[in-house]
Amino acid sequence: MSTPTERVVYxxxxxxxxxxxxxxxxxxxxxxxxxxxxxxxxxxxxxxxDPLERYNMPxxxxxxxxxxxxxxRVLYSDMGRILVSIVxxxxxxxxxxxxxxxxxxxxxxxxxxxxxxxRNDFHRNARDNFLVELSKHGLGKRDxxxxxxxxxxxxxxxxGGMSWVPGNSKPGAAVDLRCEMDTLVxxxxxxxxxxxxxxxxxxxVELVIWQGDPPGPDDRCRTSRPENGxxxxxxxxxxxxxxx
Amino acid sequence: MSLKxxxxxxxxxxxxxxLPAGRGWAHEVKRGQIFRIVDLExxxxxxxxxxxxxDLDERYSxxxxxxxxxxIYLTTGTLLLSGEGxxxxxxxxxxxxxxxxxxxxxxxxxxxxxYALEKKYMHNCRDSFLLAMARYxxxxxxxxxxxxxxxxxxxxxxxxxxxxxxxxxxxxGRYVEMRAEMDVLVLxxxxxxxxxxxxxxNPTPIRLLxxxx
Numbered sequence: 001m002s003t004p005t006e007r008v009v010y011x012x013x014x015x016x017x018x019x020x021x022x023x024x025x026x027x028x029x030x031x032x033x034x035x036x037x038x039x040x041x042x043x044x045x046x047x048x049x050d051p052l053e054r055y056n057m058p059x060x061x062x063x064x065x066x067x068x069x070x071x072x073r074v075l076y077s078d079m080g081r082i083l084v085s086i087v088x089x090x091x092x093x094x095x096x097x098x099x100x101x102x103x104x105x106x107x108x109x110x111x112x113x114x115x116x117x118x119r120n121d122f123h124r125n126a127r128d129n130f131l132v133e134l135s136k137h138g139l140g141k142r143d144x145x146x147x148x149x150x151x152x153x154x155x156x157x158x159x160g161g162m163s164w165v166p167g168n169s170k171p172g173a174a175v176d177l178r179c180e181m182d183t184l185v186x187x188x189x190x191x192x193x194x195x196x197x198x199x200x201x202x203x204x205v206e207l208v209i210w211q212g213d214p215p216g217p218d219d220r221c222r223t224s225r226p227e228n229g230x231x232x233x234x235x236x237x238x239x240x241x242x243x244x
Numbered sequence: 245m246s247l248k249x250x251x252x253x254x255x256x257x258x259x260x261x262x263l264p265a266g267r268g269w270a271h272e273v274k275r276g277q278i279f280r281i282v283d284l285e286x287x288x289x290x291x292x293x294x295x296x297x298x299d300l301d302e303r304y305s306x307x308x309x310x311x312x313x314x315x316i317y318l319t320t321g322t323l324l325l326s327g328e329g330x331x332x333x334x335x336x337x338x339x340x341x342x343x344x345x346x347x348x349x350x351x352x353x354x355x356x357x358x359y360a361l362e363k364k365y366m367h368n369c370r371d372s373f374l375l376a377m378a379r380y381x382x383x384x385x386x387x388x389x390x391x392x393x394x395x396x397x398x399x400x401x402x403x404x405x406x407x408x409x410x411x412x413x414x415x416x417g418r419y420v421e422m423r424a425e426m427d428v429l430v431l432x433x434x435x436x437x438x439x440x441x442x443x444x445x446n447p448t449p450i451r452l453l454x455x456x457x
Binding site for chain 2: 058156158230
Protein backbone atom coordinates (compact mmCIF):
# COMPACT_ATOMS: atom_id res chain seq x y z
CA MET A 1 0.00 0.00 0.00
CA SER A 2 1.42 3.37 -1.00
CA THR A 3 1.50 6.48 1.19
CA PRO A 4 0.35 9.82 -0.28
CA THR A 5 3.52 11.59 0.94
CA GLU A 6 2.32 15.10 0.06
CA ARG A 7 -0.72 14.69 2.33
CA VAL A 8 1.07 13.29 5.38
CA VAL A 9 0.48 15.37 8.53
CA TYR A 10 2.16 13.20 11.17
CA UNK A 11 4.74 10.44 11.53
CA UNK A 12 5.93 8.64 14.65
CA UNK A 13 7.26 5.32 15.88
CA UNK A 14 5.70 3.65 18.90
CA UNK A 15 8.40 1.84 20.82
CA UNK A 16 7.66 -1.46 22.50
CA UNK A 17 5.50 -0.80 25.57
CA UNK A 18 4.57 2.72 24.55
CA UNK A 19 1.12 4.32 24.76
CA UNK A 20 -0.25 7.00 22.43
CA UNK A 21 -3.37 9.08 21.90
CA UNK A 22 -4.46 11.77 19.46
CA UNK A 23 -7.62 13.41 18.21
CA UNK A 24 -7.86 12.71 14.49
CA UNK A 25 -10.00 14.75 12.12
CA UNK A 26 -12.80 13.27 10.07
CA UNK A 27 -11.41 11.54 6.94
CA UNK A 28 -7.83 11.53 8.16
CA UNK A 29 -6.25 8.10 7.68
CA UNK A 30 -4.03 6.45 10.31
CA UNK A 31 -1.72 3.70 9.07
CA UNK A 32 -0.24 1.28 11.61
CA UNK A 33 2.75 -0.70 10.32
CA UNK A 34 4.06 -3.78 12.14
CA UNK A 35 7.65 -3.31 10.89
CA UNK A 36 9.13 -6.45 12.48
CA UNK A 37 6.04 -8.70 12.68
CA UNK A 38 4.00 -10.17 15.59
CA UNK A 39 3.00 -6.79 17.05
CA UNK A 40 -0.10 -6.24 19.16
CA UNK A 41 -1.50 -2.71 19.08
CA UNK A 42 -4.43 -2.51 21.48
CA UNK A 43 -6.80 0.34 20.65
CA UNK A 44 -9.85 2.21 21.93
CA UNK A 45 -11.87 4.81 19.97
CA UNK A 46 -14.11 7.69 21.08
CA UNK A 47 -16.05 10.50 19.43
CA UNK A 48 -13.53 13.32 19.96
CA UNK A 49 -16.32 15.91 20.41
CA ASP A 50 -18.40 13.78 22.79
CA PRO A 51 -16.41 10.90 24.30
CA LEU A 52 -19.59 9.49 25.87
CA GLU A 53 -19.96 7.99 22.39
CA ARG A 54 -17.40 5.19 22.17
CA TYR A 55 -16.36 2.04 20.32
CA ASN A 56 -18.75 -0.86 20.83
CA MET A 57 -17.35 -4.31 20.12
CA PRO A 58 -20.67 -6.24 20.14
CA UNK A 59 -22.42 -3.75 17.84
CA UNK A 60 -19.43 -3.88 15.46
CA UNK A 61 -19.48 -7.68 15.30
CA UNK A 62 -23.27 -8.07 15.15
CA UNK A 63 -23.79 -5.53 12.37
CA UNK A 64 -21.25 -7.29 10.15
CA UNK A 65 -21.79 -10.92 11.24
CA UNK A 66 -18.11 -11.31 11.95
CA UNK A 67 -15.82 -12.12 14.86
CA UNK A 68 -12.79 -10.25 13.43
CA UNK A 69 -11.81 -7.10 11.56
CA UNK A 70 -10.22 -6.54 8.14
CA UNK A 71 -10.58 -4.40 4.97
CA UNK A 72 -14.15 -3.37 4.21
CA ARG A 73 -15.30 -3.57 7.81
CA VAL A 74 -16.02 -0.63 10.08
CA LEU A 75 -15.85 0.08 13.80
CA TYR A 76 -19.21 1.12 15.22
CA SER A 77 -19.83 3.39 18.18
CA ASP A 78 -22.53 2.65 20.75
CA MET A 79 -24.72 5.23 18.99
CA GLY A 80 -25.15 3.42 15.68
CA ARG A 81 -22.49 5.49 13.95
CA ILE A 82 -19.13 4.66 12.39
CA LEU A 83 -15.98 5.86 14.14
CA VAL A 84 -13.44 4.28 11.82
CA SER A 85 -13.41 2.33 8.54
CA ILE A 86 -10.72 -0.19 7.65
CA VAL A 87 -9.77 0.93 4.14
CA UNK A 88 -6.59 -1.12 3.72
CA UNK A 89 -5.07 -4.18 5.37
CA UNK A 90 -2.16 -6.43 4.43
CA UNK A 91 -2.42 -8.48 7.63
CA UNK A 92 -5.91 -9.94 7.16
CA UNK A 93 -7.14 -10.49 10.70
CA UNK A 94 -7.40 -8.10 13.63
CA UNK A 95 -8.87 -9.23 16.94
CA UNK A 96 -11.53 -7.51 19.03
CA UNK A 97 -12.68 -10.26 21.42
CA UNK A 98 -9.53 -11.16 23.37
CA UNK A 99 -9.30 -7.99 25.48
CA UNK A 100 -5.98 -6.80 26.83
CA UNK A 101 -3.58 -7.47 29.64
CA UNK A 102 -3.08 -5.86 33.02
CA UNK A 103 -0.09 -5.80 35.35
CA UNK A 104 -1.03 -9.11 37.03
CA UNK A 105 -1.48 -10.98 33.73
CA UNK A 106 1.87 -9.75 32.41
CA UNK A 107 3.70 -10.53 35.66
CA UNK A 108 2.31 -14.06 35.55
CA UNK A 109 3.52 -14.43 31.96
CA UNK A 110 6.89 -12.63 31.92
CA UNK A 111 7.82 -12.36 35.59
CA UNK A 112 8.57 -9.16 37.46
CA UNK A 113 9.65 -6.24 35.27
CA UNK A 114 9.84 -3.11 37.40
CA UNK A 115 11.10 0.32 36.44
CA UNK A 116 13.39 0.18 39.48
CA UNK A 117 15.55 -2.48 37.82
CA UNK A 118 14.81 -2.11 34.10
CA ARG A 119 14.42 1.65 33.74
CA ASN A 120 12.53 2.40 30.50
CA ASP A 121 12.55 -1.24 29.40
CA PHE A 122 10.12 -2.04 32.25
CA HIS A 123 7.10 -4.20 31.47
CA ARG A 124 4.33 -1.80 30.61
CA ASN A 125 0.84 -3.27 30.23
CA ALA A 126 -2.16 -2.23 28.16
CA ARG A 127 -4.58 -1.53 31.03
CA ASP A 128 -2.22 0.88 32.79
CA ASN A 129 -1.26 2.46 29.46
CA PHE A 130 -4.93 3.05 28.66
CA LEU A 131 -5.55 4.55 32.11
CA VAL A 132 -2.70 7.03 31.57
CA GLU A 133 -3.74 8.06 28.05
CA LEU A 134 -7.48 8.24 28.85
CA SER A 135 -6.72 10.44 31.84
CA LYS A 136 -5.05 12.99 29.54
CA HIS A 137 -8.49 13.46 27.97
CA GLY A 138 -10.44 13.54 31.22
CA LEU A 139 -11.49 9.90 30.87
CA GLY A 140 -10.93 6.94 33.18
CA LYS A 141 -12.02 3.49 34.29
CA ARG A 142 -15.68 4.22 33.56
CA ASP A 143 -14.73 4.83 29.95
CA UNK A 144 -12.96 1.51 29.35
CA UNK A 145 -14.36 -0.43 26.42
CA UNK A 146 -13.63 -3.83 24.93
CA UNK A 147 -10.66 -2.95 22.74
CA UNK A 148 -9.32 -3.86 19.31
CA UNK A 149 -6.00 -5.73 19.04
CA UNK A 150 -4.48 -4.88 15.67
CA UNK A 151 -2.23 -7.60 14.14
CA UNK A 152 -3.59 -10.25 16.55
CA UNK A 153 -5.60 -13.37 15.75
CA UNK A 154 -7.24 -15.43 18.48
CA UNK A 155 -8.98 -18.48 17.06
CA UNK A 156 -12.17 -19.93 18.61
CA UNK A 157 -12.91 -23.67 18.37
CA UNK A 158 -16.32 -25.38 18.36
CA UNK A 159 -16.33 -25.60 22.16
CA GLY A 160 -15.52 -21.91 22.50
CA GLY A 161 -11.83 -22.42 23.37
CA MET A 162 -9.60 -19.48 22.41
CA SER A 163 -6.05 -19.87 21.16
CA TRP A 164 -3.33 -17.57 19.87
CA VAL A 165 -2.58 -17.98 16.16
CA PRO A 166 1.18 -17.60 15.61
CA GLY A 167 2.50 -15.85 12.50
CA ASN A 168 -0.68 -13.81 11.95
CA SER A 169 1.25 -10.62 11.27
CA LYS A 170 4.30 -10.65 8.98
CA PRO A 171 7.04 -8.00 9.01
CA GLY A 172 5.75 -4.90 7.21
CA ALA A 173 2.03 -5.72 7.65
CA ALA A 174 -0.07 -2.55 7.71
CA VAL A 175 -3.63 -1.50 8.36
CA ASP A 176 -5.26 1.80 7.26
CA LEU A 177 -7.96 3.34 9.45
CA ARG A 178 -10.07 6.19 8.05
CA CYS A 179 -11.91 8.27 10.62
CA GLU A 180 -15.57 8.84 9.76
CA MET A 181 -15.98 11.45 12.51
CA ASP A 182 -13.48 13.42 14.60
CA THR A 183 -12.08 10.52 16.61
CA LEU A 184 -9.99 10.18 19.74
CA VAL A 185 -7.67 7.21 19.11
CA UNK A 186 -5.91 5.62 22.10
CA UNK A 187 -3.19 3.00 21.48
CA UNK A 188 -1.02 0.70 23.57
CA UNK A 189 1.86 -1.20 21.95
CA UNK A 190 2.12 -4.04 24.46
CA UNK A 191 2.11 -7.84 24.54
CA UNK A 192 -1.22 -9.60 24.71
CA UNK A 193 -1.47 -12.11 27.59
CA UNK A 194 -2.32 -14.91 25.12
CA UNK A 195 0.96 -14.30 23.22
CA UNK A 196 3.20 -17.32 23.94
CA UNK A 197 6.36 -15.13 23.82
CA UNK A 198 8.53 -15.92 26.83
CA UNK A 199 10.51 -12.68 27.07
CA UNK A 200 9.01 -9.22 27.25
CA UNK A 201 9.77 -7.11 24.16
CA UNK A 202 6.93 -5.73 22.02
CA UNK A 203 8.24 -4.76 18.55
CA UNK A 204 8.08 -1.12 17.35
CA VAL A 205 5.08 0.06 15.34
CA GLU A 206 5.16 2.90 12.80
CA LEU A 207 2.38 5.49 12.71
CA VAL A 208 1.56 7.69 9.71
CA ILE A 209 -1.44 10.03 9.42
CA TRP A 210 -2.52 11.70 6.20
CA GLN A 211 -5.44 13.74 4.99
CA GLY A 212 -7.72 11.29 3.20
CA ASP A 213 -10.76 11.73 0.98
CA PRO A 214 -14.42 11.36 1.98
CA PRO A 215 -15.84 7.94 1.05
CA GLY A 216 -17.73 7.99 -2.26
CA PRO A 217 -20.99 6.18 -3.01
CA ASP A 218 -19.09 3.06 -4.12
CA ASP A 219 -16.73 3.00 -1.13
CA ARG A 220 -15.90 -0.58 -0.21
CA CYS A 221 -16.71 -0.15 3.48
CA ARG A 222 -20.05 1.50 2.65
CA THR A 223 -21.13 -1.19 0.19
CA SER A 224 -19.76 -4.25 2.00
CA ARG A 225 -23.06 -4.76 3.85
CA PRO A 226 -26.50 -3.07 3.85
CA GLU A 227 -25.96 -2.46 7.59
CA ASN A 228 -22.88 -0.38 6.79
CA GLY A 229 -24.83 1.63 4.20
CA UNK A 230 -27.22 2.63 6.99
CA UNK A 231 -24.30 3.21 9.38
CA UNK A 232 -22.70 5.65 6.93
CA UNK A 233 -26.05 7.41 6.34
CA UNK A 234 -26.48 7.96 10.11
CA UNK A 235 -22.85 9.08 10.50
CA UNK A 236 -23.05 11.54 7.60
CA UNK A 237 -26.34 12.98 8.90
CA UNK A 238 -24.65 13.51 12.28
CA UNK A 239 -21.73 15.33 10.58
CA UNK A 240 -24.19 17.70 8.92
CA UNK A 241 -25.88 18.39 12.28
CA UNK A 242 -22.51 19.05 13.92
CA UNK A 243 -21.43 21.48 11.18
CA UNK A 244 -24.47 23.78 11.63
CA MET B 245 -21.33 -28.28 27.42
CA SER B 246 -21.55 -29.20 31.09
CA LEU B 247 -24.90 -29.21 32.88
CA LYS B 248 -25.06 -28.91 36.66
CA UNK B 249 -28.22 -28.80 38.76
CA UNK B 250 -28.70 -26.97 42.05
CA UNK B 251 -29.98 -28.45 45.29
CA UNK B 252 -31.44 -25.16 46.57
CA UNK B 253 -35.14 -25.07 47.45
CA UNK B 254 -37.08 -22.11 45.97
CA UNK B 255 -39.31 -22.10 49.07
CA UNK B 256 -36.27 -21.05 51.13
CA UNK B 257 -35.28 -18.16 48.86
CA UNK B 258 -35.28 -14.70 50.49
CA UNK B 259 -36.22 -13.10 47.16
CA UNK B 260 -38.43 -14.63 44.49
CA UNK B 261 -40.01 -12.54 41.75
CA UNK B 262 -40.96 -12.65 38.09
CA LEU B 263 -39.67 -9.99 35.68
CA PRO B 264 -41.82 -9.56 32.56
CA ALA B 265 -40.24 -9.23 29.13
CA GLY B 266 -39.09 -5.72 28.25
CA ARG B 267 -38.44 -4.65 31.84
CA GLY B 268 -35.22 -3.59 33.56
CA TRP B 269 -34.12 -4.55 37.08
CA ALA B 270 -31.41 -3.29 39.45
CA HIS B 271 -30.87 -5.19 42.69
CA GLU B 272 -28.02 -5.72 45.14
CA VAL B 273 -26.85 -9.23 45.97
CA LYS B 274 -24.61 -9.59 49.01
CA ARG B 275 -21.35 -11.49 49.18
CA GLY B 276 -22.04 -15.21 49.69
CA GLN B 277 -25.66 -15.04 48.54
CA ILE B 278 -26.77 -17.24 45.65
CA PHE B 279 -28.56 -15.65 42.70
CA ARG B 280 -30.59 -17.66 40.19
CA ILE B 281 -32.14 -16.62 36.86
CA VAL B 282 -34.80 -18.96 35.45
CA ASP B 283 -35.73 -18.93 31.74
CA LEU B 284 -39.42 -19.69 32.46
CA GLU B 285 -40.66 -20.31 28.91
CA UNK B 286 -37.35 -20.93 27.08
CA UNK B 287 -35.13 -19.07 24.60
CA UNK B 288 -35.26 -15.76 26.45
CA UNK B 289 -32.11 -13.61 26.36
CA UNK B 290 -31.38 -12.02 29.76
CA UNK B 291 -28.96 -9.12 29.26
CA UNK B 292 -27.01 -8.67 32.50
CA UNK B 293 -24.18 -6.48 33.86
CA UNK B 294 -22.61 -6.73 37.33
CA UNK B 295 -20.94 -4.02 39.42
CA UNK B 296 -19.05 -3.91 42.69
CA UNK B 297 -21.85 -2.46 44.82
CA UNK B 298 -19.31 -0.52 46.94
CA ASP B 299 -17.46 0.96 43.93
CA LEU B 300 -19.55 1.19 40.79
CA ASP B 301 -16.45 2.10 38.73
CA GLU B 302 -15.52 -1.58 39.07
CA ARG B 303 -17.72 -3.52 36.69
CA TYR B 304 -18.02 -6.75 34.75
CA SER B 305 -15.51 -7.15 31.91
CA UNK B 306 -16.52 -9.54 29.14
CA UNK B 307 -13.05 -9.64 27.61
CA UNK B 308 -11.19 -10.18 30.89
CA UNK B 309 -13.63 -12.96 31.78
CA UNK B 310 -13.17 -14.88 28.52
CA UNK B 311 -9.44 -14.22 28.31
CA UNK B 312 -8.84 -15.52 31.83
CA UNK B 313 -10.73 -18.78 31.21
CA UNK B 314 -9.55 -19.11 27.59
CA UNK B 315 -13.12 -19.69 26.39
CA ILE B 316 -15.80 -17.39 24.97
CA TYR B 317 -18.80 -19.23 26.51
CA LEU B 318 -19.87 -18.92 30.14
CA THR B 319 -21.03 -21.93 32.19
CA THR B 320 -20.58 -23.68 35.57
CA GLY B 321 -17.18 -22.78 37.01
CA THR B 322 -16.82 -19.49 35.12
CA LEU B 323 -15.49 -16.65 37.24
CA LEU B 324 -17.24 -13.46 36.19
CA LEU B 325 -14.35 -10.98 36.43
CA SER B 326 -14.28 -7.22 36.78
CA GLY B 327 -11.93 -5.00 34.77
CA GLU B 328 -9.73 -5.01 37.87
CA GLY B 329 -9.39 -8.79 37.53
CA UNK B 330 -11.48 -9.54 40.65
CA UNK B 331 -14.21 -12.20 40.69
CA UNK B 332 -17.63 -10.55 41.04
CA UNK B 333 -19.54 -13.85 41.00
CA UNK B 334 -18.92 -17.52 40.21
CA UNK B 335 -21.38 -19.60 38.17
CA UNK B 336 -22.18 -22.58 40.43
CA UNK B 337 -25.05 -24.28 38.56
CA UNK B 338 -26.27 -24.21 34.97
CA UNK B 339 -28.94 -26.35 33.29
CA UNK B 340 -28.67 -24.47 29.98
CA UNK B 341 -25.02 -25.25 29.24
CA UNK B 342 -23.59 -22.09 27.80
CA UNK B 343 -24.19 -18.37 27.78
CA UNK B 344 -22.99 -15.54 25.53
CA UNK B 345 -20.94 -12.47 26.41
CA UNK B 346 -19.97 -11.18 22.93
CA UNK B 347 -23.44 -10.30 21.61
CA UNK B 348 -23.93 -7.12 23.64
CA UNK B 349 -27.28 -5.43 24.13
CA UNK B 350 -29.70 -4.03 21.57
CA UNK B 351 -30.26 -0.28 21.41
CA UNK B 352 -32.49 2.04 19.38
CA UNK B 353 -29.42 3.09 17.41
CA UNK B 354 -28.02 -0.37 16.71
CA UNK B 355 -31.50 -1.55 15.65
CA UNK B 356 -31.42 1.20 13.01
CA UNK B 357 -28.12 -0.06 11.67
CA UNK B 358 -28.94 -3.74 11.84
CA TYR B 359 -32.54 -3.78 10.61
CA ALA B 360 -33.88 -0.48 9.21
CA LEU B 361 -33.72 3.25 9.97
CA GLU B 362 -37.43 3.23 10.96
CA LYS B 363 -36.82 0.68 13.77
CA LYS B 364 -35.70 3.44 16.12
CA TYR B 365 -39.03 3.47 17.99
CA MET B 366 -38.75 -0.18 19.07
CA HIS B 367 -38.16 -0.98 22.73
CA ASN B 368 -34.62 -2.19 23.41
CA CYS B 369 -32.29 -3.44 26.14
CA ARG B 370 -30.25 -0.28 26.49
CA ASP B 371 -33.33 1.80 27.27
CA SER B 372 -34.27 -0.74 29.97
CA PHE B 373 -30.73 -0.59 31.38
CA LEU B 374 -30.70 3.22 31.40
CA LEU B 375 -34.10 3.47 33.10
CA ALA B 376 -33.13 0.91 35.76
CA MET B 377 -29.86 2.81 36.35
CA ALA B 378 -31.63 6.16 36.61
CA ARG B 379 -34.14 4.77 39.12
CA TYR B 380 -31.38 3.08 41.11
CA UNK B 381 -29.62 6.45 41.36
CA UNK B 382 -26.01 6.94 42.46
CA UNK B 383 -25.31 8.89 39.26
CA UNK B 384 -25.17 5.94 36.87
CA UNK B 385 -25.46 6.80 33.17
CA UNK B 386 -24.63 5.31 29.77
CA UNK B 387 -21.00 5.89 30.69
CA UNK B 388 -21.37 3.03 33.18
CA UNK B 389 -22.75 0.49 30.71
CA UNK B 390 -20.19 -2.25 30.26
CA UNK B 391 -20.46 -5.00 27.66
CA UNK B 392 -22.95 -7.42 29.14
CA UNK B 393 -23.68 -11.11 29.49
CA UNK B 394 -26.59 -12.61 27.56
CA UNK B 395 -27.76 -15.49 29.69
CA UNK B 396 -29.50 -18.23 27.67
CA UNK B 397 -28.47 -16.65 24.36
CA UNK B 398 -26.66 -18.56 21.61
CA UNK B 399 -24.05 -16.63 19.60
CA UNK B 400 -21.77 -19.19 17.96
CA UNK B 401 -18.35 -18.12 16.67
CA UNK B 402 -16.61 -20.30 14.07
CA UNK B 403 -12.84 -20.91 13.65
CA UNK B 404 -13.11 -18.93 10.37
CA UNK B 405 -14.34 -15.89 12.31
CA UNK B 406 -18.06 -16.09 11.55
CA UNK B 407 -20.53 -14.87 14.17
CA UNK B 408 -24.29 -15.31 14.15
CA UNK B 409 -27.38 -15.28 16.34
CA UNK B 410 -28.97 -18.69 16.57
CA UNK B 411 -32.09 -20.07 18.12
CA UNK B 412 -32.11 -22.19 21.11
CA UNK B 413 -29.71 -23.85 23.47
CA UNK B 414 -32.12 -22.99 26.29
CA UNK B 415 -35.59 -24.33 27.09
CA UNK B 416 -38.50 -23.83 29.52
CA GLY B 417 -37.38 -23.90 33.16
CA ARG B 418 -33.64 -23.88 32.50
CA TYR B 419 -31.64 -21.78 34.91
CA VAL B 420 -28.22 -20.42 35.80
CA GLU B 421 -27.08 -19.86 39.35
CA MET B 422 -24.21 -17.75 40.70
CA ARG B 423 -22.54 -17.10 44.04
CA ALA B 424 -21.65 -13.46 44.76
CA GLU B 425 -17.94 -13.13 45.61
CA MET B 426 -18.43 -9.53 46.76
CA ASP B 427 -21.46 -7.30 47.29
CA VAL B 428 -22.68 -6.79 43.73
CA LEU B 429 -25.24 -4.68 41.92
CA VAL B 430 -27.09 -6.76 39.33
CA LEU B 431 -28.45 -4.86 36.33
CA UNK B 432 -30.80 -6.79 34.03
CA UNK B 433 -32.74 -6.08 30.88
CA UNK B 434 -35.20 -8.84 30.07
CA UNK B 435 -34.67 -8.48 26.33
CA UNK B 436 -37.52 -7.10 24.15
CA UNK B 437 -35.80 -7.75 20.78
CA UNK B 438 -38.28 -8.82 18.06
CA UNK B 439 -36.00 -8.57 15.01
CA UNK B 440 -33.86 -11.69 15.47
CA UNK B 441 -34.20 -15.18 16.97
CA UNK B 442 -32.47 -14.34 20.29
CA UNK B 443 -35.88 -14.55 22.05
CA UNK B 444 -37.46 -16.92 19.50
CA UNK B 445 -39.44 -13.80 18.32
CA ASN B 446 -41.50 -14.02 21.52
CA PRO B 447 -39.98 -12.30 24.58
CA THR B 448 -41.15 -14.00 27.78
CA PRO B 449 -40.86 -13.51 31.59
CA ILE B 450 -37.98 -14.69 33.76
CA ARG B 451 -37.90 -15.63 37.45
CA LEU B 452 -35.23 -14.20 39.78
CA LEU B 453 -34.34 -15.77 43.13
CA UNK B 454 -31.82 -15.04 45.90
CA UNK B 455 -30.79 -17.33 48.76
CA UNK B 456 -28.82 -16.47 51.87
CA UNK B 457 -25.66 -18.54 52.33
